[in-house]
Amino acid sequence: xxxxxxxxxxxxxxxxxxxxxxxxxxxxxLRERRQNLEQTLPANLGKLRQEFLQASLAxxxxxxxxxxxxxxxxxxxxxxxxxxxxxxxxxxxxIEQTILQHSTMLSEESD
Amino acid sequence: xxxxxxxxxxxxSLHRPSGHDWGxxxxxxxxxxxxxxxxAQLSELLLGVQMEVQDLFEYRVALAEALQALQKLRQPLPExxxxxxxxxxxxxxxxxxxxxxxxxxxxxxxxxxxTPAQLFHNRKLMGIQRFLADEQEGMTxxxxxxxxxxxxxxxGGCDQVRLSRHGLEALQSGEDTPVxxxxxxxxxHRQVDFLRCAAG
Numbered sequence: 001x002x003x004x005x006x007x008x009x010x011x012x013x014x015x016x017x018x019x020x021x022x023x024x025x026x027x028x029x030l031r032e033r034r035q036n037l038e039q040t041l042p043a044n045l046g047k048l049r050q051e052f053l054q055a056s057l058a059x060x061x062x063x064x065x066x067x068x069x070x071x072x073x074x075x076x077x078x079x080x081x082x083x084x085x086x087x088x089x090x091x092x093x094x095i096e097q098t099i100l101q102h103s104t105m106l107s108e109e110s111d
Numbered sequence: 112x113x114x115x116x117x118x119x120x121x122x123x124s125l126h127r128p129s130g131h132d133w134g135x136x137x138x139x140x141x142x143x144x145x146x147x148x149x150x151a152q153l154s155e156l157l158l159g160v161q162m163e164v165q166d167l168f169e170y171r172v173a174l175a176e177a178l179q180a181l182q183k184l185r186q187p188l189p190e191x192x193x194x195x196x197x198x199x200x201x202x203x204x205x206x207x208x209x210x211x212x213x214x215x216x217x218x219x220x221x222x223x224x225x226t227p228a229q230l231f232h233n234r235k236l237m238g239i240q241r242f243l244a245d246e247q248e249g250m251t252x253x254x255x256x257x258x259x260x261x262x263x264x265x266x267g268g269c270d271q272v273r274l275s276r277h278g279l280e281a282l283q284s285g286e287d288t289p290v291x292x293x294x295x296x297x298x299x300h301r302q303v304d305f306l307r308c309a310a311g
Contacts, residue, residue, distance in 0.1 A: 001184065001186065003187050005192075007192035007196070011192060011193070011196040013218075014199055014217075015214045016197055016199050018195050018196050019195075019197070022195040029189075034184070037181075040179075040180045041176070052180075056184055073214040074214070075215065075216070076217060079217075079236070092185055096182070099178050099181070100178065102174060106171050
């Protein structure tokens with residue numbers, strides 16, 4: 001996911017554009033992934049679930065900003081969008097690390 | 112099973128006699144150690160709540176599911192952005208005699224940095240950029256325009272435009288030097304050759 005934002009922001013900086021239909025397809029995919037996430041995430045994860053959903057929504061916000069930047073030809077926005085996407089990805093990565101550590105501890109202790 | 116709700120009433124049923132009855136406390140601890148299964152003791156140490164083996168198993172399954180969902184969300188898109196982008200070289204900036212300016216290339220270091228310090232500096236730079244943009248936004252002018260082709264008036268009107276410092280200086284100088292280009296507000300998406308201008 002983050003690779004897409006990385007490349008798109010680089011393109012934006014260099015004066016490239018991306019069509020509305022292409023961005024629409026990416027948006028549909030993002031939304032589908034988020035909805036899958038909402039359905040499959042166990043409800044008992046509490047705060048973790050909230051963090052998950054917020055990070056996935058942040059990706060959609062970054063995509064909105066990307067669409068605006070392409071439509072208005074404003075490469076100045078590339079850095080801001082890149083940071084926003086990076087933040088969302090880092091949140092997800094830190095959750096992943098936490099879960100992995102937690103899971104490893106549990107399996108070690110219960111074995 | 113709600114993890115947050117498990118073991119909330121662990122200590123409410125305990126009866127503790129008044130005073131420092133260390134013998135009573137020791138008996139309680141020993142009794143707990145003898146009666147509580149090892150798995151539950153570990154879960155209490157790990158999670159702060161007592162869970163049965165079955166609950167622990169369910170919790171581990173829930174974590175595995177969450178991990179899977181997370182990896183699905185983060186996996187790369189089927190098509191890379193490079194394939195969806197139309198590069199600057201292939202964009203059209205001129206139709207007949209009308210041409211408009213390509214957006215500037217933004218030379219920037221890779222903002223996908225790993226350290227918090229780099230992120231902080233990036234944000235600081237963004238703040239400066241925003242400040243400069245706001246400063247320029249103040250330089251808004253009402254401009255009348257006439258679009259002519261071959262002596263025939265195609266369109267006339269006026270609009271609020273933002274002028275760069277260079278554009279403003281050129282207008283205020285009163286010289287008849289034609290300003291070559293004028294960057295119109297984004298919604299116009301084009302930049303036309305500016306043949307003649309006069310401060311009004």
